Amino acid sequence: MSRNVAESTAGELPGRFGPYGGRYVPETLIPALDELTLAWAEAREDPDFTERFQVLLRDYVGRPSPLYLASRLSEEAGRKVYLKREDLNHTGAHKINNAIGQALLAKRMGKPRIIAETGAGQHGVASATACALLDLECIVYMGSEDIRRQQPNVERMKLLGAEVVPVEAGARTLKEAVSAAIRDWVTNVADTHYIIGSAVGPAPFPELVRDLQRVIGDEARDQALQAEGVLPARVIACVGGGSNAIGTFTAFVPDEEVELIGVEAAGLGLDTDKHGASLTAGNTSVLHGSLSAVLTDEEGQILEAHSVSAGLDYPGTGPEHAHLRDIGRARYVAVSDKDALAAFRRLSRLEGIIPALESSHAIAWLLGEGRVGEGDGGYDVLCLSGRGDKDLAEVLGMEDIQ
Amino acid sequence: MSADGRTNTGTERIAAAFAVARGEGRAALMPYMMGGFPDRESSLAVARSYVENGADLIELGVPFSDPLADGPVIHAAAVQALEAGTKLGDVLAICREVADRVPVVLMVYTNSILGGAGPEAFAARAAEAGACGVIVPDLPFGEDESIRAAMDAAGLAVVPLVAPTTLPERRDEICRVATGFVYLVSSVGTTGERSEVAADLKELVEGVESKSEVPVAVGFGIGSPEQAATVGQIADGVIIGSRLVRIAGDAEPGGVAEAVGSFMTETAAALAVEAASSRTVT
Numbered sequence: 001m002s003r004n005v006a007e008s009t010a011g012e013l014p015g016r017f018g019p020y021g022g023r024y025v026p027e028t029l030i031p032a033l034d035e036l037t038l039a040w041a042e043a044r045e046d047p048d049f050t051e052r053f054q055v056l057l058r059d060y061v062g063r064p065s066p067l068y069l070a071s072r073l074s075e076e077a078g079r080k081v082y083l084k085r086e087d088l089n090h091t092g093a094h095k096i097n098n099a100i101g102q103a104l105l106a107k108r109m110g111k112p113r114i115i116a117e118t119g120a121g122q123h124g125v126a127s128a129t130a131c132a133l134l135d136l137e138c139i140v141y142m143g144s145e146d147i148r149r150q151q152p153n154v155e156r157m158k159l160l161g162a163e164v165v166p167v168e169a170g171a172r173t174l175k176e177a178v179s180a181a182i183r184d185w186v187t188n189v190a191d192t193h194y195i196i197g198s199a200v201g202p203a204p205f206p207e208l209v210r211d212l213q214r215v216i217g218d219e220a221r222d223q224a225l226q227a228e229g230v231l232p233a234r235v236i237a238c239v240g241g242g243s244n245a246i247g248t249f250t251a252f253v254p255d256e257e258v259e260l261i262g263v264e265a266a267g268l269g270l271d272t273d274k275h276g277a278s279l280t281a282g283n284t285s286v287l288h289g290s291l292s293a294v295l296t297d298e299e300g301q302i303l304e305a306h307s308v309s310a311g312l313d314y315p316g317t318g319p320e321h322a323h324l325r326d327i328g329r330a331r332y333v334a335v336s337d338k339d340a341l342a343a344f345r346r347l348s349r350l351e352g353i354i355p356a357l358e359s360s361h362a363i364a365w366l367l368g369e370g371r372v373g374e375g376d377g378g379y380d381v382l383c384l385s386g387r388g389d390k391d392l393a394e395v396l397g398m399e400d401i402q
Numbered sequence: 403m404s405a406d407g408r409t410n411t412g413t414e415r416i417a418a419a420f421a422v423a424r425g426e427g428r429a430a431l432m433p434y435m436m437g438g439f440p441d442r443e444s445s446l447a448v449a450r451s452y453v454e455n456g457a458d459l460i461e462l463g464v465p466f467s468d469p470l471a472d473g474p475v476i477h478a479a480a481v482q483a484l485e486a487g488t489k490l491g492d493v494l495a496i497c498r499e500v501a502d503r504v505p506v507v508l509m510v511y512t513n514s515i516l517g518g519a520g521p522e523a524f525a526a527r528a529a530e531a532g533a534c535g536v537i538v539p540d541l542p543f544g545e546d547e548s549i550r551a552a553m554d555a556a557g558l559a560v561v562p563l564v565a566p567t568t569l570p571e572r573r574d575e576i577c578r579v580a581t582g583f584v585y586l587v588s589s590v591g592t593t594g595e596r597s598e599v600a601a602d603l604k605e606l607v608e609g610v611e612s613k614s615e616v617p618v619a620v621g622f623g624i625g626s627p628e629q630a631a632t633v634g635q636i637a638d639g640v641i642i643g644s645r646l647v648r649i650a651g652d653a654e655p656g657g658v659a660e661a662v663g664s665f666m667t668e669t670a671a672a673l674a675v676e677a678a679s680s681r682t683v684t
């Protein structure tokens with residue numbers, strides 16, 4: 001890293017969203033985070049870089065993704081609903097927007113080795129895909145329990161040339177995979193970039209991931225205005241780490257008349273210890289390098305999360321969401337496993353679209369607690385963050401779905 | 403206690419411990435232990451054994467569920483301690499038992515400070531238990547001044563970490579505000595034993611020493627008395643973590659104190675011999 005990097009970031013307060021965010025990581029990583037902060041600040045202003053990113057988003061990912069007026073869903077929801085079709089992206093979810101952007105950035109920074117974590121495998125597949133495309137080495141950390149549950153995605157990653165490293169610690173799921181990736185990064189920081197999969201982690205990651213995902217909301221806002229001439233009443237997205245939600249919300253944040261709703265996983269219920277609703281039912285604490293809403297016990301120990309959807313099975317959330325919650329700009333709600341599973345099936349039958357279990361949480365809220373009375377003139381935009389192919393085996397394995 | 407009968411601050415007690423070692427021409431020996439590991443009783447025995455077998459200071463770990471700076475050995479020890487129900491209060495009880503004989507510095511992650519009733523309450527509890535300072539491995543310099551202020555107000559040292567990757571300007575800044583001592587991470591990576599002492603360690607230590615008013619202790623990776631002696635030649639203090647935790651974990655029940663004690667005795671002797679031989683040379 002050059003001396004300029006240190007000078008230009010010296011004394012600057014690293015990214016905070018209100019009190020949230022920051023860089024709660026071992027000292028060893030601080031220079032790499034400074035370097036990344038500067039590299040992103042430069043890259044985003046560089047026309048060659050942005051052009052290359054835009055072209056890949058268009059020709060490789062398939063953007064812009066459609067904003068689809070879901071008529072039969074609308075009837076059931078009581079008002080017009082548009083689905084932002086991130087499920088139609090290459091690799092089947094919004095994760096690819098971030099993975100390609102960060103892989104391009106790593107390439108630009110001269111880091112040949114990429115690490116990533118994955119829960120359900122969507123971000124792992126997206127990272128493996130971006131690395132194949134850009135000829136980068138790719139190592140994906142994945143809890144051994146998730147490896148067992150998500151075998152097809154493991155095979156996809158291997159086919160794409162990635163090495164999948166099983167993580168045996170703790171509950172052997174997403175939280176431990178992120179920890180393992182951070183430990184790898186601490187050890188191999190000189191030649192390695194960590195493509196974190198959500199709007200979490202130490203600064204500048206939450207901001208970087210938001211910037212790369214905001215294309216969702218930027219497109220949706222234009223498309224919605226084109227279709228309806230007015231802004232939507234509500235914008236709805238599911239929240240795991242919060243990347244599809246912050247990507248969808250960002251363009252609408254200045255539009256104060258638009259209600260922003262993030263849907264978390266209530267798992268077996270908020271009154272049990274088996275859920276993933278850190279914004280609705282967590283504490284202010286540190287997880288994976290940032291201060292945010294986290295599920296902890298009374299001594300600050302991180303609790304295991306639970307959700308039927310692996311992508312929402314995480315005890316923390318992005319710091320910007322905690323801030324949007326506190327200032328009242330966004331509202332966060334939670335939906336149970338059971339309701340999400342029902343919505344998974346319902347959308348399949350209503351629209352011929354099999355949603356990811358994560359996205360099914362947003363649908364479930366729309367059809368449940370979020371249902372509005374007839375005759376309301378407004379309309380909603382809902383981010384359909386991914387498709388449900390990856391979830392078929394798991395859902396079909398549950399008897400209550402038939 | 404100082405001569406006039408007032409309790410010294412944690413910072414002063416740490417300085418005094420380093421001064422004693424320096425007076426003997428050797429580096430201070432600072433063993434690490436995980437509070438509540440292998441179990442509560444045994445970990446108290448470990449602390450006592452450290453006191454009796456040459457520890458100048460003790461680094462006492464507060465178990466945390468997601469310790470990002472730690473390698474597999476200490477991580478597993480934390481998990482085991484937590485699974486056995488170890489709470490902050492249990493760790494502070496160990497601190498209280500030995501703190502009047504050897505200065506204790508708590509190795510504690512941010513969440514244990516923020517959790518419960520917040521930084522001031524944590525600092526008050528730690529000071530009341532006789533701790534001299536804190537090392538917070540996931541709170542790099544400049545990150546959260548409220549935690550530093552709370553520790554300062556309670557007379558607790560805030561020991562900063564400097565890594566091999568830390569750039570000179572930042573390193574100088576860290577040294578300028580360090581209290582207690584500076585913890586120099588000897589190699590890039592998490593805690594854990596290494597087969598060799600980093601080649602550029604001398605340079606790293608000198609870089610810190612030239613800017614720091616407080617002593618420099620080296621940790622991460624030191625796994626044998628020989629390595630300790632080598633590091634003791636160049637630094638003011640030697641921290642031994644994973645190796646001792648491993649010994650404590652592998653020992654027969656009831657034999658924990660003896661197992662860590664014999665490693666400590668050997669290491670203390672190696673540091674003293676190295677000091678004696680370097681004195682005859684110079």
Ligand SMILES: Cc1ncc(COP(=O)(O)O)c(C=O)c1O
Pocket residue numbers: 093094095119120121122123197198199238239240241242243244245310311312356358359385386387
């Ligand atoms: C389709 C889909 N939606 C949502 C998520 C949750 O992540 P985030 O909250 O970062 O969008 C995931 C994560 O794996 C996902 O695969």
